[in-house]
Amino acid sequence: MQTSCPPLRFRLLLVLSILLAGARVFASSPIATPPPLLLISLDGFRADYCDLYPAETSHLRALRSDGASAAALISVYPSNTFPNHYSIVTGLYPAHHGIINNDFFDPARGEFFHYNRAAISGDGTWWGGEPIWVTAIKQGRRSACAFWPGSDAAIQGIRPTFWHPYDYSIPFEKRLDELLSWLSDAPAQRPAVTTFYLEETNSVGHRFGPHSPEIRGAVKLLDERVGMIVDRLRQAGIAANIIVVSDHGMTECTPQQVVLFDDYFDLKKVQIDFSETAAGLRPLAGADAAAVFASVSRMPHVHAYHGDAMPPRFHLTANPRIPPIWLVPDEGWCIMSRENFTKYQSHFDRGQHGYDPALPSMHALLIAHGPSIRPGVRIPAVANIHLYNLMCAATGLKPAANDGDDRLVRAFLR
Template identity: 40%
Template sequence: MKRTLLLVLSLFFLVLAGCAGPSPRSASLQPQTRPAPLLLISIDAFRADYLQRGITPNLQHLADTGVRAKAMEPSFPSLTFPNHYTLVTGLYPDHHGIVNNNMIDPKLGRFSLGDRKAVADPRWWNEAEPIWVTADKHGLKTATMFWPGSATRIHGYRPDHWRPYNGKLTPTQRVDQVLEWLDLPAQKRPTFLTLYFDRVDHDGHEYGPDSKQVNAAMHRIDAAIGKLITGLKQRGLYRHMNIIVVSDHGMAPSPASHTILMDKLIDMHDVTVVSMGELASLIPKPGRTTAVEAALLKPHPHMQCWKKQNIPARFHYGSNPRVPPIVCSPQTGWTVSTSGWLATHTPSMGSHGYDNANPLMRALFIAHGPSFRDDGRVVPEFPNVDVYPLMTHLLGLPAQPNDGDYDTMKVMLRPDAR
């Protein structure tokens, strides 16, 4: 059953916030009850239909000998940090607090992807408990080969093994690190691991989703996954490890001509800009709210703006204090910018962050391992909040309050694993 009662969540997070330091570690799971290891792999911006391009044979093998979804719906906004945190908490961004890649918090100030100090501040992440924290509390070792939030202490915990983000590491080097962790002695070996690849996203932005560069990036990452499979087989782990492969969102072509100039609609001195691009978020300055609302809330050819309290309910977005007073969502393939920014920057050829119901934003989901069916089954589309309760089930962990629905995922599992 969907658990979206904000009162329950608010009380839960209030209790967590009042804790001074980490909670006492729960009793470790007994060896005979330890679950099969679980590896969560994210290929950033791997659109669901990319699999049909026929250039990722190792991913296709996992799908053909496991299960996959027709597609997975990302959460709104379909951006990297919000959706990665949703995958490991089961909460919509409005509920876990990472509401955008760029944010302003009344107490914490600004947050952006490139601000290492802000990203490392646990107060941005403490509105939720990611699965590696719950696993650690229950005696399972964890390891993250990059994942938003994993480089800081959340509620006093961080993964047992982790690496600070380094975009220069190749896909093969990232796989090598995961295999090294799996070679650790049993008492240090992780049971839950993450593995993150970002090249498909970078090339999709720079060259567009239909480019040869995106295809080449997919091919390189697929080769690294092939090396991972070989390494797991050599260690006798392949048949005993559950593997879930996801993406955070898709990618849409965004021609330079598809640009909405915000400075042609409002006086930019009247607002504090929180974010632009595929989701424009604005805070009107004192005394300028009426003028800004009058200009933005009326119909626009390729963009719709709302007061935060009027954002459509299907987006599950607008109640968190970090969502600014005015949010503008451009039509898929369009971006919001200013004349000044365009004068000094080259627009992206591909973009995401749009309406999460658009097919071009659809994400990948493949699952393989001893708990999953092995008949290549293709299941209907589901929202990405459902991945979290599936993972807590696989690991035998108590699920924290979340917006997901485990019942939608049971069809993927072998009957004895439900």
């Protein structure tokens, strides 16, 4: 017996009802939350430390081998801690986020910014741009900062969900336990992005230099701590994307490579905004600015620039915090007053940074590893302003306006 087919209208209604039912099931299913992102900074960890000290960097080398990395992370200028940490999390050059150095002067406010004075660095009105922990909060996600320059401040009136004032006396083990407690929350409650800061290669590099036995020990210590973080996450079953960075490198210095301001101008006629591995000068009222510039242009091992005519590669333009005269010393040279040199000569830093980011000694570290990261990727050196877009893409956040592009997104993400 032959069976007749259902009418066309009936068949169309049946297909439509199946599609609508499927849509309802899909809409009621939870959307997968991206893996949490953990951004780890190893302050002052040079790009080549893993190769200079292979026996001391087994954990970092394993992450590099199994994940994605760059030959170097290129710092913004000046290659100092605060401008670079903040460029990493905003994707902005210092002239655009406003933190043009560790210390600087703001003529509009008539005040100095000092990185090591909590009442100042913790004032959110100094900080421009949008760090990724604020991006997360503004988009309904959580964020956490176990120390990071800027995380002490309410930027745009917003703080991370979890944060602490900077206090490096807190033992690493206690900070690690807290990190795990944050990331052990249910996916919808845990931070989308967490920053974690480790300092020792910076302080030891300053005191003893980048080729000293002491820096070998500091490199080993931080490698072991990164290994502890990875092991604890694995034991807890937390599949996190981990990005390990540094803010700058380190180069050798000696007390014999110092140029003194006093030999070239009257210190009573010039305000020194900052000095040592970069110097900013503001001729005071009544001073002959042209004569001051002519004098400092004669300094040996120093390049003098007008603040509105910095080399384009430094991206320092159109910000009133940039002083009228900016001095860039050669690698390993410092500029300071005779008073400061006398004060610090007995314990002069054997390692320094802040120099031209093009110098290999200033190059920093970049390693990425995790479920969203393509394994076995090795790319050439890349500027740190591109990290913000990578982190936003990995966490499903829409980035705020920034100076970077998607080159790391295309290179690193699966």
